[in-house]
Amino acid sequence: MSAILQVRDLQVSYYTDLGRATALNRVNLDLQAGEKLGLVGESGSGKSTMALAMMRMIKAPGRIESGSVDVDGVDLMSLSEEEMRLARLSRIAYIPQGAMNSLNPVMRIGAQMVDAIRAHVPNMSKDAMITRAKDSLESVDLKRNVFDMYAHELSGGMKQRVCIAIGILLKPKVIIADEPTSALDVVTQRQVMETIDRVQKEIGTAVILIGHDMGLMAQFVDKVAVMYAGRLTEVSTVRDMFGAPMHPYAQALIKSLPNLKNKGVFSGIPGLAPSLLRIPTGCAFHPRCMQAMEGCKTIVPEVKDHSGRLVACHLYTEGA
């Protein structure tokens, strides 16, 4: 089965006055059609950079150094600017992090949906565009009259739904949702996630869900990918990840989740996330790793397949 999304060797750097910061370091990722992947990691681990890189929306002083992003057999990195513009939303859509401010305050919601359709299918009739937009609103559990409303007349959850409705307007192959619930209350978070889940099933796209909240994510995704310092450390199914995480960093992340057994005990991960300007040599996690070995300080661990789970750690490689 060929993957709908194939990320190969994707590398992004930011050029600052203090030197070059590698925000994304040779990342590989495959996603099957209709698959849901959760992308987790601490702040600054490169999750959002990865999303922006896949959309080719990295802005100066950042730069995509190398790599390819194949969506349905087309390498986005080889497209011209105009082709890439057309690919956004129609091949790969992005649902933004700050949904609170992601809608233009002076345009009606409908106008912001219609202009998106028109930008890709200019010769569609006006009526068809309006119907398409209203259908889309309905499919995310919004009333059709939201079409005529302004952003300030909507609640936070409704605005987030509008963003989802915009994301699915052109039935893209891949949807990236960047912390879609970060500013919402717990009940609304759940409803929004359920909406994403249902819409995803309806149109059968692959979804990458970026977020901090491992608990919320566990209920909605098939696979979890853990990032650390711009690299993928482990990609496993939800069951494997939460049952028996392999990478020491993933283990620490899972252990730090609150549950009823360790009530009142707060276990964080010792140490600080490394600055992207000074990523430790070898395995980036080794200064904070309890199980670090001599080799971890010098040799970068490759991502290896361990019966369907992808792990980048010397603990599981022979002879390291």
Next chain:
Amino acid sequence: MRIRLILRRISFLIMVIWAASTITFFIPRLSDRNPIRERFAELARTGGFSASDLETIVASYNKKFGLDKPLLEQYTDYIGSIAQLDLGVSLNRFPKTVLEIVMESLPWTIALLFVSSILSFIIGNLLGAIAAWPKSPSWMRSIATPFVLFMGVPPVLLAIFLLFLLAFKLKLFPLGQAYSTGIAPDWTISFLLNVMWHQMLPAISLILGSVGGWVLSMRGMGVTIQGEDYVNFAEHKGLQGGVIFRDYYLRNAMLPQVTGFALALGSIITSGAVVEGLYALPGLGSKLSQAISSNDFLVIYGIVLFITMSVATLMVLVEFLYPLLDPRIKTD
């Protein structure tokens, strides 16, 4: 809800006009001399007008600033006449009323200021928006720079240099006046062209002198707006660059600029008046400086009051326009 807002703005407007009238009433009386009385003495000495004319003026003068009544009564009379738009009579051009003088010069001022301030607002904001937009080509961005350099220079100084360069040295434009001497004002094309030719330099100086301010404030606003989430999301949606620029970036960055325009009305009219005076155009500004140099006090006070009232009224009108541009205003 809407009606209460309108009523509040209108009562604010009345307060402003009342404050301006009060200032024009009391300030002349605060100085220990009475300029109007002195003026009369002077006119009577030189015999500027006949005794009967003098009596009529004194009567209207007494009605306006009459010293025989108690101060409070004078004040209420004065406010009452302002409310009826009675601004008094000219001392030098009796029996012309101040309102008549205002009305005959107003069209000239409106034509000049309307055209120049709107053009400057549009050019300045467009250039500023382009200068702040990261995707604009660098040659387009650099157009704005020379205008910013003119920013600290008041239009009247630009007017002097333009007069020197374009009118005095190169003789491309006339040295002043509203139309060439010797032709009679009528509605023919050639007369209108003649008027436009005379209005060019004043208009250019007013535009050059104010474009830089708009460029700078718009550039500042643009830097803020282009970082907004909705502009980013618009790009994620795959919109064309032009659509993002127009509907997402420009429309939002313009909103505070409209308020800025309302606030700038006072200085627009001020610099307009001074430039008019310099070019000897027949507008309010020239009438004002003529009145100043000939000590025609009621005309000075009348024109000042009229300008103040117009600025305040225009400001409130712009505020009423604002909800049309920003849908968020309606609800609060």
Next chain:
Amino acid sequence: MTTLTSPYAPPIQPSRWKLIRGYLRRNKSLLAGLLILLFLILFTLTGLFIVEPKHAFPLSVRTKQPPGLLDFGIENWPGKLPLGSDFFGRDMYAAMVRGMWQTALIGVLSGAAGTLIGVVLGFTSAYFGGLFDTIIKGICQILTPIPVFMIQIIIASSLDKRDVTIFTMAGIVVMLAWMAPTLVIRSQVLSMKERQFVSVAKLSGVGNGGIIFGEIMPNLLPFIAAAFVSQVFNGVFSSFYLAIVGLGPLREPLLGNIIWAAQSQGAFFNGWWWWPILPAFAMVLILSSLALINMGMDELANPRIRKTE
């Protein structure tokens, strides 16, 4: 942007002069403004030593002489007026020197007075709040739509023109110029009042005086300095406008007065172009230097602007 020294570099404290130089190199508008200002000060100061003071007044030299500086024949030189003379027989050089000196005086006087009033009113209004704050805010609100220049015209025209001196000019300007600095200082104090260092000082028993002069004032200084520069600009600008419509001190060769006189004698029609052009050029230099310094000060007082450039 701030320069960050590497933690491994030896801690050399650069000299004060070096720091100022480094800062000016980055803050180009401040540098340019200060350079123009320096030139203007030098022009005025040397002028005050060279020129015969009474040549700044009518009937002191031959009338309507074009600027001698344009005349390159050496043999003509002795006795030539470097900047020419006007219709009334004033030496333009002497008049300009005196006019600039007086413009500077008006600017500094009205700037200082306006800033002082602004700081006192803004401070009291924001720090103590209550009725006083409401009144100040209300007055500022009502006066905002009234064009200041118009009111200044009323004041100036109510005075006897023979009595008008540059001090009355400064007074007229200040009377209506205190609103802007008052509002700036008021909003700054309001936001500082909420900040932590003030609450900490209050909780540790520091009195009002201690908080005002020990905690808030030092943080307010950059804003006061910026307000001062914009007040000076405002004073120069307003007095220039008053003078150019003929409301200046008629006997003094204030720059605006010279232009007004030139224009009412039809200087361009008669070919005496240097008469209005020279003071206009000086005024452009004065106002642009102040505007540039003002922009530079803004950057100093408001670090957020620094980042966007």
